[in-house]
Amino acid sequence: MRVLHAVTLHSPTHAFGGPVRVALNLAGGLRERGHEAALLALGEGFGEPWPTEVEGVPAKLFPARRILPLGFSGMTSPALLASAGRLVRDADVVHVHLARDLVTLPVALAALRAGRPLVLQTHGMVDPSGRLLAKVLDALAVRRVLRGADAVLYLTPYEREGLDAVVGCPLPQAVRLVNGTPAQEARPAPQGPPRILYSARLQARKRPVDFVDAAPAVLAAHPDAEFVVAGPDEGERAAVLARIAELGLADRFTVPGALSSAEVLAELRRAHVYVLPSVDEPFPMSVLEALAVGVPAVVTHSNGLAKDVAGAGAGRAVEPGPAGVAAAVRELLDPAAGAAASQAARALAAESFSMDAVLDTLLPVYRAALDR
Numbered sequence: 039m040r041v042l043h044a045v046t047l048h049s050p051t052h053a054f055g056g057p058v059r060v061a062l063n064l065a066g067g068l069r070e071r072g073h074e075a076a077l078l079a080l081g082e083g084f085g086e087p088w089p090t091e092v093e094g095v096p097a098k099l100f101p102a103r104r105i106l107p108l109g110f111s112g113m114t115s116p117a118l119l120a121s122a123g124r125l126v127r128d129a130d131v132v133h134v135h136l137a138r139d140l141v142t143l144p145v146a147l148a149a150l151r152a153g154r155p156l157v158l159q160t161h162g163m164v165d166p167s168g169r170l171l172a173k174v175l176d177a178l179a180v181r182r183v184l185r186g187a188d189a190v191l192y193l194t195p196y197e198r199e200g201l202d203a204v205v206g207c208p209l210p211q212a213v214r215l216v217n218g219t220p221a222q223e224a225r226p227a228p229q230g231p232p233r234i235l236y237s238a239r240l241q242a243r244k245r246p247v248d249f250v251d252a253a254p255a256v257l258a259a260h261p262d263a264e265f266v267v268a269g270p271d272e273g274e275r276a277a278v279l280a281r282i283a284e285l286g287l288a289d290r291f292t293v294p295g296a297l298s299s300a301e302v303l304a305e306l307r308r309a310h311v312y313v314l315p316s317v318d319e320p321f322p323m324s325v326l327e328a329l330a331v332g333v334p335a336v337v338t339h340s341n342g343l344a345k346d347v348a349g350a351g352a353g354r355a356v357e358p359g360p361a362g363v364a365a366a367v368r369e370l371l372d373p374a375a376g377a378a379a380s381q382a383a384r385a386l387a388a389e390s391f392s393m394d395a396v397l398d399t400l401l402p403v404y405r406a407a408l409d410r
Contacts, residue, residue, distance in 0.1 A: 039404060040074045041065070042129035044145040046110055046137055048092060048099060049083040051296030053270045054110060055239050056323040057135045057161045060217055064133070064400065065095040067220070067393040071401075078125060080115055080141055093299070098125065105140075108171065114140035122148040131155045131404045136183070137163040138175045146183040155407035158183065159191040159215070162320035165200035181205055188407035191215040191400075193321040194342050213403055218396035219326040224384055225307040225333065231262040232371050235309040235333070237302055238324050241272035244316035248360045250281045252313075253290060255364035260371055263290065266305060270296035306331045311370045316341065317358050329353075329387040334379035336366040346390060352383035 043061040047054040058079070065075035077092055081099030091097050100121075106112030122145050126132045132149040136142045136158045149156040164180060167173070184190060184205050190212045192198045202208050234256065236249045246267055256263050265287075267278055275293070282291045297305065302324075306312065312328035313336045321342040325335045335353035337344050344355035354369060356362030370376050 039068075039408075040076075040128065040130045041068055041133055041404065042076055042078055042125060042131070043133045043135065044078040044142055045135040046080060046139050046141045047102060047113065048077065048079045048081055048097070050298065051083060051270045052299070053082070053239075053296065056217075056321075057137075057159075057163070059323045060159070060161065061133075061135050062093055062095055063218060063220060063393060064396070066093060067218075067397050069095065071397065078118075078145065080113055080118065082113075110137070111139045111171070114144075119144050123152060126154050127152050129154060131157060131407055133157045133159065133404075134183075136160045136180075138172055138180060143175065143179045143183065146187070147179060150183060150186045155404070155410070156183070156187045157189045157191065157403060157407060158187045160197065160201065162193065162197050162200075164204060165197070166203045176204060184209065187211065188410055189213050189403045191403070193217065196342075197320060213399075215399055215403075216391060216396060217321050217323055217326055218391050218393045219323065219330045219387060220393050221388065222303070222327075222330040225309075225331045225380075228308070228310045228376070231264050232256075232260045232310045233264045233266065233308055234311050234313060234367055235266045235268070235305055235328075236313050236315075237266070237268040237297065237305060238314055238316070238322070239269050239272045240267070240274040240278060242274060243318065244274075244314065245358070246274050246278050246315070247281050248315040248358070248363060249313055250278055250285070250287075250291070251360035252315075252364035252367065253287055254285060255361070256367050256371075257287075257290065259368050263371075265291045266309075267291060267293045268295070268297050268302070268305060302327065303331070306333050309333050310376060311336060311367050312353075313363055313367065314338075314341065315358065315360075315363050319343075326387060326391050329383040329391070332380040332384045334370045334376060334383055336363055336370070338362075346386060350382045350386040351379060352386045353379055 068075040077097040080102035082102040100115035100118035126149045348355040354366035
């Protein structure tokens with residue numbers, strides 16, 4: 039089966055975050071099962087020669103052009119748009135990681151025009167919105183592709199309700215598909231001073247400043263603790279650095295910027311605890327990656343993985359804010375509690391969020407789309 043995964047942007051810094059990680063994980067898993075899976079996206083930040091594969095997945099990347107001052111929504115490529123019809127016709131299934139943008143929407147429309155089986159996955163990026171641009175795009179294209187797709191994949195009941203609201207009626211072809219992560223070797227037992235890691239985009243909703251503000255309470259119990267704030271800047275890096283300076287903690291923090299996949303994995307293998315203090319996070323890949331390595335995770339109750347993490351004992355789910363984060367980190371830095379949570383994290387990732395389990399759900403969706 040030839041499957042084309044279309045996502046908005048791929049860059050060396052993984053600036054587009056989780057959707058690209060999901061697309062690459064799915065494409066890699068499909069290839070391991072003997073299918074022909076490839077990636078289609080804008081590219082940005084690469085030197086020559088331009089990459090033709092990403093992590094072993096064949097990739098067609100088109101240089102990104104920013105035509106509107108709207109972040110990722112204002113990026114496109116005339117060459118990609120001109121090639122979309124041909125590229126979708128060469129696929130047996132077109133799997134679009136849909137956002138309100140000028141990449142994935144045109145690819146989805148091209149698949150509908152070509153009569154190709156179309157599977158959409160929105161990652162929480164398409165929800166009811168009062169913004170004028172969202173209303174225009176919904177009227178022109180979003181509702182059309184959601185209604186016309188053979189399957190619409192969602193992560194949580196909340197996301198499903200939002201998609202139904204955008205369309206104006208229940209989507210009969212909606213299918214729940216959780217994110218998965220490839221199996222990883224367990225990290226070695228943590229050595230040295232406690233190392234607490236945040237590795238995600240530095241944006242307001244993810245609350246990296248809460249991570250910084252939790253540090254004094256952790257340091258009161260563990261004066262030698264070290265903190266890492268890693269990830270591409272989406273507006274919060276200056277606030278993070280300013281808060282570190284205000285607290286006088288420059289010697290306790292490392293802020294390395296965006297990391298490659300290999301560098302993220304290396305940081306996880308050194309970490310005692312992983313923290314994602316964001317609110318209303320649908321299903322974060324960074325937490326799944328931490329669990330797979332055996333790093334206990336601290337998340338807030340509105341995180342889509344909160345019940346799984348807390349129920350399995352793979353970390354802690356807390357109220358938003360630095361106080362809850364600090365208390366949870368201090369609990370998990372107890373050697374016995376940390377070891378138990380690490381073992382539970384590995385078990386949870388393997389049993390509930392393995393790529394095999396995800397693909398066992400996804401492949402019948404593809405086959406049903408082909409049959410239709």
